[in-house]
Every structure is written in C-alpha cells, then in structure tokens.
Amino acid sequence: MVKIDKNLMGKEYLEMAFERCIKCSTCKYGYKTFEPSCPSGEKFLFESFWASGKIRTIRGVLNGDLEWSDDLKDAIFACPTCGACMDACQAPHADYIVDMIEALRELAVKYIGPAQNQEKLIERAIKKFNPYDELNSDNEELKKKYNLPDKAEWVYYIGCTSNYRQQSLRDATLNFLKRANIDFTLIDEHCCTSPMIRTGQISISKEFMNYNVEKIKEASAVKVITSCAGCYRTLKNDFEKFGIVYDFKLYHTVELLKELIEKGKLKFKSNYNKTVTYHDPCHLGRHSGIYEIPRDVYKQIPGINFVEIRRNRNHTWCCGAGGGVKIGYPDWSIEISQERLEEAKETGASIVSSTCPFCRTNLSDANEKFNMGFEILDLIEIIDQLEYDVEI
Amino acid sequence: MIITKETNIFEKVSKEEVHKKLVEIFGKENVSNRSVDLYPYSYDMTECPPSMPDFVVIPENKEQLVELVKFCNQNVIPIVPYISGNNVGGLTIPERGGIIVDFGKKMNKILHINENMMYALLEPGVTFGQLKKHLDDNYPQLRYSYPFAPPYASVVGNAILSGMNNLSCKIGSMGDSINGLEVITVDGEIARIGSCFYGKDEADPDSWWCRYPMPDLMGLFINWQGMTGLITKCAVQLWPKKPIQKIEALAIFDLEDIGELCREMGRTEVVDDIAFGSTELIKMCCEIPEPKIFPEESRMMATSVITAHTENEYKAKKEIYLNTIEKFREEGMRIYPMDFGEFVELFNLRLRCYADLPSMVLSLVEYSGLTWFGSYAPSHKIEELAKKVDEIFKKYNVPLFLNMKPMKYSHYCIFRPIIRFNKFKDEERIHKLLNEIVDTCVDFGCIPYKTPAWMTEKMREKINPGWLKLFEKIKKCMDPNGIFNPGRWNT
Numbered sequence: 112m113v114k115i116d117k118n119l120m121g122k123e124y125l126e127m128a129f130e131r132c133i134k135c136s137t138c139k140y141g142y143k144t145f146e147p148s149c150p151s152g153e154k155f156l157f158e159s160f161w162a163s164g165k166i167r168t169i170r171g172v173l174n175g176d177l178e179w180s181d182d183l184k185d186a187i188f189a190c191p192t193c194g195a196c197m198d199a200c201q202a203p204h205a206d207y208i209v210d211m212i213e214a215l216r217e218l219a220v221k222y223i224g225p226a227q228n229q230e231k232l233i234e235r236a237i238k239k240f241n242p243y244d245e246l247n248s249d250n251e252e253l254k255k256k257y258n259l260p261d262k263a264e265w266v267y268y269i270g271c272t273s274n275y276r277q278q279s280l281r282d283a284t285l286n287f288l289k290r291a292n293i294d295f296t297l298i299d300e301h302c303c304t305s306p307m308i309r310t311g312q313i314s315i316s317k318e319f320m321n322y323n324v325e326k327i328k329e330a331s332a333v334k335v336i337t338s339c340a341g342c343y344r345t346l347k348n349d350f351e352k353f354g355i356v357y358d359f360k361l362y363h364t365v366e367l368l369k370e371l372i373e374k375g376k377l378k379f380k381s382n383y384n385k386t387v388t389y390h391d392p393c394h395l396g397r398h399s400g401i402y403e404i405p406r407d408v409y410k411q412i413p414g415i416n417f418v419e420i421r422r423n424r425n426h427t428w429c430c431g432a433g434g435g436v437k438i439g440y441p442d443w444s445i446e447i448s449q450e451r452l453e454e455a456k457e458t459g460a461s462i463v464s465s466t467c468p469f470c471r472t473n474l475s476d477a478n479e480k481f482n483m484g485f486e487i488l489d490l491i492e493i494i495d496q497l498e499y500d501v502e503i
Numbered sequence: 504m505i506i507t508k509e510t511n512i513f514e515k516v517s518k519e520e521v522h523k524k525l526v527e528i529f530g531k532e533n534v535s536n537r538s539v540d541l542y543p544y545s546y547d548m549t550e551c552p553p554s555m556p557d558f559v560v561i562p563e564n565k566e567q568l569v570e571l572v573k574f575c576n577q578n579v580i581p582i583v584p585y586i587s588g589n590n591v592g593g594l595t596i597p598e599r600g601g602i603i604v605d606f607g608k609k610m611n612k613i614l615h616i617n618e619n620m621m622y623a624l625l626e627p628g629v630t631f632g633q634l635k636k637h638l639d640d641n642y643p644q645l646r647y648s649y650p651f652a653p654p655y656a657s658v659v660g661n662a663i664l665s666g667m668n669n670l671s672c673k674i675g676s677m678g679d680s681i682n683g684l685e686v687i688t689v690d691g692e693i694a695r696i697g698s699c700f701y702g703k704d705e706a707d708p709d710s711w712w713c714r715y716p717m718p719d720l721m722g723l724f725i726n727w728q729g730m731t732g733l734i735t736k737c738a739v740q741l742w743p744k745k746p747i748q749k750i751e752a753l754a755i756f757d758l759e760d761i762g763e764l765c766r767e768m769g770r771t772e773v774v775d776d777i778a779f780g781s782t783e784l785i786k787m788c789c790e791i792p793e794p795k796i797f798p799e800e801s802r803m804m805a806t807s808v809i810t811a812h813t814e815n816e817y818k819a820k821k822e823i824y825l826n827t828i829e830k831f832r833e834e835g836m837r838i839y840p841m842d843f844g845e846f847v848e849l850f851n852l853r854l855r856c857y858a859d860l861p862s863m864v865l866s867l868v869e870y871s872g873l874t875w876f877g878s879y880a881p882s883h884k885i886e887e888l889a890k891k892v893d894e895i896f897k898k899y900n901v902p903l904f905l906n907m908k909p910m911k912y913s914h915y916c917i918f919r920p921i922i923r924f925n926k927f928k929d930e931e932r933i934h935k936l937l938n939e940i941v942d943t944c945v946d947f948g949c950i951p952y953k954t955p956a957w958m959t960e961k962m963r964e965k966i967n968p969g970w971l972k973l974f975e976k977i978k979k980c981m982d983p984n985g986i987f988n989p990g991r992w993n994t
Contacts, residue, residue, distance in 0.1 A: 129927045133548035133873045136587045136630075136655035137863050145632035145654065156561050156608040157535055158543035158588075167543045170927075176545075182537040202868040 113173045120313055120352070121214020128169035128211055131204035138162040138196035138208070141426040148195035148422070150429050150447045159186040162196035162208050169215050172222075179222040187212075187219045188226035191436045191447065192309055193429030194397035209398070216311025225310050226439035233312040236319070240301040241271040242438075248274055249299035257285055265295035266332040266359075268323070268346070270339030271302050272468040280468050283495035284338040284364055291371070291501040295336070298326040305345040305394075310435035313353075320355040327359055336362040338491060340394035340467035341433070347399055363395060364491050365405045365466050371501060372411050381498040382414030388460035389490075390420065390451060390474065391427040392467030405466050405490060412493065418458040420451075428454060430465075432473035448477030452485060462486045464493060512600060516578040518557065525560055525602070528570050533561040533609075544585060544595070544603045548926075549874045550934045551593025551955045556583065559603040562610055565685070565693060565735040572733060572986075573691040575602065579984045584729040586628055586657035590664065591875055592953035594728050598990030604733070607657065613637050614736065615708035621645060621741040622682050624711050627659045627734055631861035634658055638741070646744035648674065649860035651778075651906075653868075656861075659737040663725050664953045665879075667908070667917055669776045669808060669860050670742060672769055675911035676879075677739075678725045683711040685736035686724055689982050696720045697738065711738035723981065726952070729988040731981040745810040747817045750858050751824060752846055754801040755779075756837035758893060761803055761907070762886030764831060764838065765916060769882075769909030771827050773820035774807040777909060781893075783902040784921070787866045789851040794902050803905075806843065808858075872926035874933065876940045876958075878949035880918035882909060891943050892920050899936040918949060959992045 115125050139161050141148045152161035159168060168186055171177030190212060197208045204211075216225070224230060232242040240247045250269070253259070267288055273281040288295050301323055304316040327335060337343050343363045350357065371377035389409060395401045402424040409417045422428050431437070431447025452474065455463050463478075463485045465471055475487045513521065518536075525534040535541065536558050546553035562568050575582050581601025588595050597603060611628025616638070623634060631647070632654035638645050648668030650661055661668075665678035674680060683697025685706075698713040699706040714721060723731050755761060761779055768777050785804045786794030796802070809824065811817035828840055847854045856862040867873060880888060885907060896903040904921040920940055924933040941951070941958055945965060951958055963971060978994050981987075985994060 130871055130925055131869075132871055133868050134543070134588060135548075135653040135863065135868050136589065137653055137868070139655055140630075140632060143632075143654075143862075145630075145636040156533070157540040157559060157605070159537075159540045164543040168539055171539070171542045177538055177542055180538075183539045186537075186539045201863045201865045 115173060119214065119217055121210065121217050124207055124210040124214040125169055125173065125218065127204055127207055128166045131202060132163055132166045134163040134167070136163065138200045140199060141195070141422065142199045142201065144422075144426055146422060146426065148199055148426060148428065150193065150431060151190035154443060154446075155185070155189060160189065162200065162212070165190070165212050165215060166208075169211060172218065181223060183219065184223060184226050187215055188229065188310065188435060189440055189443070190434055191393070191429050191431055191444075192434035193393040195429065198397050198425045213308060213311060217313060218311070220311040225312060226435060229310045229312070229435045229439045232306045232310060232435070232438060233315060236302050236304070236307065237315060240319075241275060242302055242306045243271055243275045245275040250297040253285065254297050257289055259296045261296060262331040263294045263296040264332060265293055265334045265336055266298055266327050266330050267295050268300060268303075268335050268337040268342055269297065270300075270337055270342040270468065272341070272472060273339055274300070277468040277471055277489070280338060280471060280489045280492055283489065283491045286495055287491060287501070288336070291503055293503055296330050296332070298323070298330055300326070303342040303345040305341040305349070306435065308345065308349055309433060310439070317353045317355065320350050320353055324355060324357045327357070332359055334360045334362060336364060336367055338364045338468065338489070340392035340399070341469055344394040344398045363401065363466065365401070365408055368408045368490070368494070369404045372408060376503065377499060377501045379411065379413050379497055379499045383412050383493060383497060384414040385462055386416040386418060386458070386460045387462040387464050387493070388418050388420050388455050388458045389423075390430060390455070390463055390465040390470055391424055392465055392470045393427070393429050393433055395466055396427060397425055408490060409464070412497070418460050420454050420458055422454065430470040430473045432469045437469070437473060444473060445477045445480055448473045449481050449483075452477055452481070452483045455485065456483070460485070462488055462493070464488050464490055466490050512557070512580050514579075521558065521578070521580065524574055525558055528567050529560045529562060533563070535559050541603075544588070544597065546596060547588050547590070547593055548872055549591055549593050549955065550872070550930050550937065551596055551957070554596050554598050555600065556597040556603040557600045559605055561605050561608045564610070565687060568604070568687050568733055568735060569691045569693065571602070571604070572687050572689060575986050576689050576691070576984055580986060581989050582733070582986055583988050584627070584733060586660045587630070587655055589653055589656040590660065590953045591873065591877065593955040594664075594953060594988070594991065598956065610735070616642055616645070616741070617709055617712065618642060618645065620709075620712040621743070622711060622738050623647070623741055624708055624736060624738045625659055626736060627657060629658050630655045631658055635861060644744055645741045647739070647741055648677070648680070651857070651864060652861065653863055654861035658739060659734065662737060662739050663734060664728065665726055666952070671908055671910050671917065672774050672776045672912060675914070680740040681721060681725065682714055682738035682740060684721055684724055684734055687733040687735060689732065689984070689986065693735075694720075699738070723977065728991040730978060730991050730994060731987060733987075745812050747811040747814065748858075749809050749817065750843040751807045751809060751821070752841040752843040753805040753807070753828065754839045754841055755803040755805060756801045758802045758889050759886050760831070760836050760838065761889055762883070764805070764836070765885060765907060765909050766882050766913045767827055767831070768805070768807065769913030771823050772912055773809060773823045775810050777805055777807040779803050779805045779907040781903045781905040784904040784906060787902070787904060788854060788857065788864060790853070790866050796903075867921070867923060870923045870925050872924040872930065872933070873922070874924070874937060875919055875921040876937060876944055876951060877919045877953060878917070878944055878951040879910075880916045880944070880949045881947070882913055882916040884947050885916050885918055888918055888944060888947050888949070892940055895936065895939045895943065896920070899932065901936060918944065954992075956990055956993055963993060
C-alpha cells in the first residue's frame with residue numbers, strides 16, 4: 112500500500128481511492144434516467160475526465176504509475192465538481208467522490224499547481240480577502256444605509272459573489288430582511304474560501320474560517336443567513352472538515368422564506384404573472400440536499416407559472432461555474448450554462464431562476480453571449496418585485 | 504509501475520508520426536497520448552495485469568476506422584477496441600500497447616428500431632440503459648434482454664461476447680440473438696454480414712432481420728474478443744414486452760438438489776429466466792456486509808421470472824411452476840416457495856431494482872476489484888461442480904457468491920462463481936482462488952466466456968490440437984500482422 116502524506120487534508124479520501132471503485136461507469140449518467148450528467152466527461156470524453164478516471168488518477172500519482180506534469184492538469188481541474196457523479200454512483204464511496212477529487216487537487220497543487228488562472232483566487236484572497244480582486248468591503252456603508260446595529264441575533268453573511276458581482280441579489284436580500292423586521296447585522300467578511308477549497312488551494316482556509324466565526328461571535332449572532340449556495344455549503348459541510356466548530360444556526364435564504372410561509376408570517380399581496388423555471392445550484396442541491404424547499408417557495412407565489420426543466424433536482428445539469436471552472440476554463444464554463452439554458456427553453460419559461468449568485472452569474476453570462484433571451488433572477492429578487500406582508 | 508510488454512511496434516513508424524496520422528484521422532481533440540488519459544485504459548476491475556496503451560482515439564464514424572485499420576496494418580500497430588471496459592476479463596487491456604479505440608463516447612447511436620421484425624440496429628457504444636430508455640420512451644411494446652450488469656455496459660459488447668440476459672432460459676446466449684454485423688477487416692474493407700448483405704452501398708436499415716441461411720460468417724467475429732476485425736454496427740433482436748411480469752422465489756436447502764431442480768425448471772418452458780444464487784450472494788444483494796451462511800440456513804435461492812399476456816396465461820404458467828416444485832417436495836427435496844414481494848419488503852426494497860434491469864448490483868461495486876469465472880457449463884454436472892467450488896471458497900474463507908441459470912430451456916447451464924476483492928490488498932490471494940476454480944471447472948468441461956488470456960492459456964492445454972490449429976489458421980488469415988487486440992486467447 113502506498114504511503115500518503117499525513118499532513119494532507121484529504122488523506123482519508125485519497126486512501127479511499129485504493130479501496131473503492133471498479134469503474135462500472137454508473138457515475139457517467141443520471142441513475143435510472145440514463146441521461147448525460149457529467150459536464151467534464153461529456154466535454155473531454157476520455158476516461159480520465161469522468162469520476163472513475165479521476166479516482167484512477169489518484170491511484171496513479173500515488174503509486175508512481177503517473178508522473179506529475181502539467182499534462183495532468185486538465186484531467187484534474189477541468190471539472191466543476193458538481194457532484195452529478197456522486198448522485199449517480201451507487202457504491203459506498205459515492206458520497207465522497209467530490210471529496211476525493213478535491214483531495215487530488217490538494218495534492219496536485221503541491222506538485223504542479225492549480226489550473227491556469229486559478230492561482231489568482233488565492234493570491235487575491237490573501238491580499239483583499241475576496242477572490243474578485245475587489246477592494247475589501249467591511250460592509251460598514253451597507254450597515255449605515257440599512258441602519259443595522261453592531262450586534263444582532265442574525266448575521267447576513269453576504270458572500271463575495273453577491274457583494275462584488277451580484278449586488279441586486281444582495282440588496283434584495285437586505286430589503287427582505289429589513290422588511291421582515293429581522294434583528295440582523297453584517298460583518299466585515301473574509302471569503303468563505305469555497306473557491307480555494309474547490310481548487311485544492313487550502314492554505315488560508317482555516318484562518319479565514321476562524322476569522323469569520325470570530326466576527327460572527329463578536330456580533331453576538333446565534334443565527335447566520337446567507338443568500339449564496341456556495342457559502343452555505345462551505346459553512347455547512349467544509350468548516351467541520353477543517354475542524355472549525357461553531358454554535359450558530361445556519362440558514363440559506365430559501366430556508367427562512369419557507370419557514371415564514373409555513374408559519375403564515377409571509378403573505379404575498381401581488382401577483383407574479385410569469386413563467387419561471389428553477390435551476391438547482393449544485394452547492395444547494397447535490398451538496399446540501401435541498402431540492403424541495405425552493406420549489407415550495409416558488410409555488411406559493413401568486414400568479415406564477417412554475418415549470419420544471421427536464422433534468423431537475425439531483426439530475427440537474429450543472430451551470431458550469433463551480434469547481435474553479437469559471438476562472439480556469441471560462442469559455443467551456445459558459446458552454447455548460449448554454450446547454451442548461453437550451454434545456455430551459457424547452458419549458459417555455461421566460462425566467463430562469465436560481466438560489467445561488469454564482470449560478471446567476473454564469474447563467475447570465477451565457478444568456479448574454481448566446482442571446483438566449485431569458486431573464487435570469489434569484490428567487491429573492493423575484494420576491495423583491497412583489498408586494499408582501501412579512502413579520503417575524 | 505505499469506509496463507507494457509515489449510513489442511516491435513513503432514519500428515516501422517515513429518510514435519510522432521503515428522500521433523500525427525491519428526490527429527489527421529480523428530482530429531486533435533479526439534486523440535490523446537497523455538499518460539493521464541491513457542492510464543484509466545491500462546487496467547480493469549479484474550486481477551488481469553495492467554498494461555499501458557500508447558494512444559487513445561475516439562472515433563465518430565467507420566470511415567475514420569477504415570483509415571486507422573489500413574494504417575495500423577501497414578505499420579503493425581495494435582488496435583484494441585474499448586467501450587466501457589466492463590467485461591470482467593481484462594479484454595480491453597492493451598497487453599502489447601498500441602491504440603485504444605474508445606467506441607463508447609461517440610459511436611453510441613441507436614441507428615434504427617424495426618418494430619415489425621423486432622430488432623435494434625446499434626453502434627457499438629450503445630449501453631443497456633440507453634437502449635432501455637429509448638425503447639420505454641418510443642416503443643413501449645418492445646423490450647431487450649438485460650444482463651445483471653451495470654446499466655452502462657455495452658449491448659453490442661455483451662452480445663458479441665455471448666453474455667447473459669434476463670431471457671436466458673428462453674433464448675439462451677446473447678450471441679444467438681445477433682441478426683447482423685458490419686465489420687471492418689484488416690485490409691480496411693467493410694463487410695456486412697446477415698440479411699443486410701445485399702447491395703453495394705449502405706444497407707437498408709430494414710434489412711437487418713436475420714442471420715441465416717447463408718454461410719454464417721458471424722462466427723468469424725462473435726467471441727473472438729476483437730481479434731479478427733472491428734465491429735461498427737450490430738443488429739440485435741428485441742422481444743415483445745408482456746404486460747404481466749412476476750417474480751417467484753424459492754429457497755433451496757441442499758446443494759445437491761440444485762442440478763435436478765435447475766434442469767427441470769428450465770424444461771417446464773414457463774419461465775423467461777431463472778437465476779440460482781447462493782445464500783451468501785443473495786445476502787450480498789440485500790446489502791448485508793460480509794455475508795456468511797449459518798448452520799441450518801438454506802444454501803441457495805432461485806428467482807424465476809414469469810411473464811404473460813393475460814392473467815389466465817400467467818395462472819397456467821404459475822400452476823406448472825408450482826406443480827414442478829410440489830413434485831420435488833413430495834420426493835423429499837427441501838425446497839420452499841416464497842413470496843418475492845414479501846422477501847423484498849422484509850430484507851431490502853432495493854431488490855426491486857433487480858426486477859427492473861438494467862440495474863446495478865450495489866454491493867458488487869463495494870470494493871476496488873471484481874472478478875469471476877463466468878462459464879457455460881454442462882448442466883448434468885452442476886450439482887457436483889457447485890459442491891467442489893463451495894469447498895474451494897471455504898478453503899480460502901471467501902463467501903460463496905455463486906450464480907447459475909439454465910439456458911434455452913436447459914440445453915446447457917451458466918455457472919458463475921463471483922468474487923469481490925480489494926485490488927491493492929488481496930489480489931494475489933484472489934488470483935490463487937480463481938486459479939483453483941478454473942482448474943476444477945475446466946476439468947468438468949466448463950467453457951469460460953469473456954475469457955482473460957491467463958485462463959485461455961490453461962484451456963489451450965486441454966483443447967484438441969485440431970481446434971487450436973484451425974483457430975490459429977483463421978486468426979492468421981483474418982489478421983496476418985496480429986494487429987487486432989493482440990494477446991487475447993494467447994495469440
């Protein structure tokens with residue numbers, strides 16, 4: 112048995128690669144739907160690009176059959192880690208396939224570095240605490256604008272994509288929380304480090320995670336809400352892996368919306384007479400198991416004609432933004448979204464909605480580049496257009 | 504470290520020139536010589552030794568393949584066909600290096616379904632799942648016969664290697680269900696075999712309806728493991744999908760009874776398929792970890808599929824089935840019919856998937872390796888075979904995963920001991936166990952299918968010299984330079 116560096120975060124997942132996977136190909140297609148589901152495999156085709164091939168690459172680099180070189184980069188990094196393989200695979204290691212891929216990336220970063228441009232994610236984060244190279248916002252201006260206290264029951268963790276790229280989504284969330292009279296505040300955030308974890312660049316993750324938890328504590332918050340599926344998944348799943356323990360309760364915006372509707376505290380007063388379809392973000396769906404909650408919310412909006420895309424829920428075709436693909440393979444990333452929007456066309460919807468700012472970004476980019484003619488909106492932005500009564 | 508057996512390839516032409524030619528034929532994005540891309544093709548789930556290819560190509564059409572075959576024959580470069588690599592026999596491991604032709608990615612189209620004559624014309628890359636979905640969505644009155652294999656194994660691969668299916672008791676081997684083939688021979692000629700053989704140009708898609716009565720050239724390709732040419736199209740028979748399909752279960756307490764029971768149940772002609780599984784195998788299917796058998800437990804379970812057009816037909820078939828069981832019980836056989844639905848509810852609801860093939864046997868994929876001795880067996884000896892194999896499994900302290908079924912109403916049998924294992928910890932021990940099984944079963948006259956080279960080597964010692972000479976002559980004639988999947992059957 113090969114020896115694996117015990118200091119690697121993903122050591123146990125690398126070991127798993129030797130004990131599991133017979134390459135049965137079940138990971139390649141939606142289970143029992145027999146539909147294509149893996150963007151990486153479908154694009155690059157060679158076995159090395161499918162999940163079982165990546166597991167073989169782990170074996171190869173660790174047992175010395177494969178030598179580290181730049182030739183390995185695409186097979187390791189050209190994958191949005193959407194988790195479709197995880198959902199399709201029926202073997203006991205299914206739930207850990209993406210962990211294995213991320214562990215392989217951690218190893219690859221050590222020997223050959225990340226894919227082209229992905230190094231910028233961490234370089235920028237080290238300098239400016241966000242991967243977008245934007246001047247760090249301590250969110251004080253927003254606090255002033257929305258008249259938010261320094262300490263509160265809730266913290267709205269905005270996330271870098273909403274704060275620096277999808278501000279209408281951020282503002283819609285702020286408007287909603289304010290109108291709902293929720294006692295909330297903002298913190299001077301560091302990136303949750305999702306982009307770094309997904310690309311195997313984890314050197315700063317623990318420090319940033321600790322920082323964020325400390326800031327949340329300083330704000331005396333016992334609940335944290337985020338409108339970003341990526342931040343949600345990272346806080347929910349990855350913090351624990353890095354040994355970060357927190358005692359606040361974590362919400363995605365859709366969870367709060369659902370709770371308020373169920374308790375009769377959110378009542379819509381106007382109609383939304385449009386046909387809307389929902390794109391399940393991988394971070395929220397396959398990685399966090401939330402499929403029905405957003406649907407339950409959409410279906411409560413008066414006048415809405417809610418339609419499903421053919422591949423939905425756990426069978427959703429990824430938007431292509433995640434796993435470092437957006438920065439590492441920008442053209443292909445948008446191609447993946449194009450396929451998603453073409454599928455959405457079949458529904459007759461005019462609005463493609465999601466619950467993730469990163470999906471919103473990529474779907475919007477594809478929508479614009481290929482003149483698809485959709486309006487791309489987050490669920491909270493749709494709600495922001497409505498009249499409603501809400502009170503906690 | 505994976506090492507390719509030394510060969511004289513690339514003596515006539517440099518690797519760089521080969522790469523250039525492949526890019527010219529298939530396009531840059533469909534050719535790779537990067538080690539990371541080649542590596543997954545170098546080994547499979549079995550104990551068969553790994554070996555690296557030199558290139559992998561993804562073909563889109565037969566014209567590209569004609570060019571490839573001509574080039575490879577001229578320069579003596581091995582060609583290894585690959586679809587999903589699920590053959591459980593190391594058949595796509597490029598023992599002598601060369602070029603992997605990955606049919607699974609682009610040559611995977613369902614070309615035609617003929618409803619009247621009930622066949623499907625397929626490219627090699629079509630998977631069971633794909634065909635099932637296509638039929639269910641578009642031809643709900645038709646079905647294919649699915650094996651107990653991953654849904655993404657190849658239909659054509661299974662057929663040309665005489666695989667099993669869930670109509671085996673009725674129709675026998677999948678090899679018998681091939682209506683026609685389109686093949687590329689070593690000189691780059693395209694030949695159509697079967698009723699599609701009329702005409703100089705492309706065949707009429709409705710002409711792939713029968714295999715006989717012309718000289719049966721299909722035998723030059725079926726079970727040859729890609730050693731005689733490249734198959735680019737294959738027509739396989741479909742069957743009517745009957746509205747009633749029910750599964751019957753039977754517990755069998757004594758191993759010595761299975762032979763008579765297996766033969767007789769096949770002869771009743773009322774079941775589409777009957778699979779006998781050792782109790783450990785059934786427990787494994789129920790996802791019981793590390794299954795064992797305890798004293799006084801039944802040794803085997805048989806699941807039979809009965810289909811019918813009407814309730815009356817089903818009742819009549821069931822009556823014959825139950826009468827056969829009752830007759831044996833009166834003779835003292837310890838066998839007990841069970842309600843399959845109740846069994847599933849009691850043990851694992853996921854067992855229902857196995858009644859809806861193609862489906863994954865989840866526990867079979869639990870480790871990093873899987874192997875078997877999948878064989879055609881003389882049905883009059885299987886009780887003795889089962890006992891011998893049971894002893895070998897006990898000796899190695901490995902649970903007996905044994906699967907058997909009568910074929911074509913019991914003309915012969917399938918006998919398959921199966922072994923899950925950890926490739927990186929237990930391979931040597933499992934290989935020894937399998938070796939003993941092979942020796943025992945071949946002595947009984949069993950003939951393994953999808954046979955790895957190390958097994959055919961053993962078989963060759965026992966096969967009559969006349970057969971071997973004829974086999975070698977045909978191989979030499981079909982592939983004088985030995986470019987088609989060299990190493991298979993120890994060629």
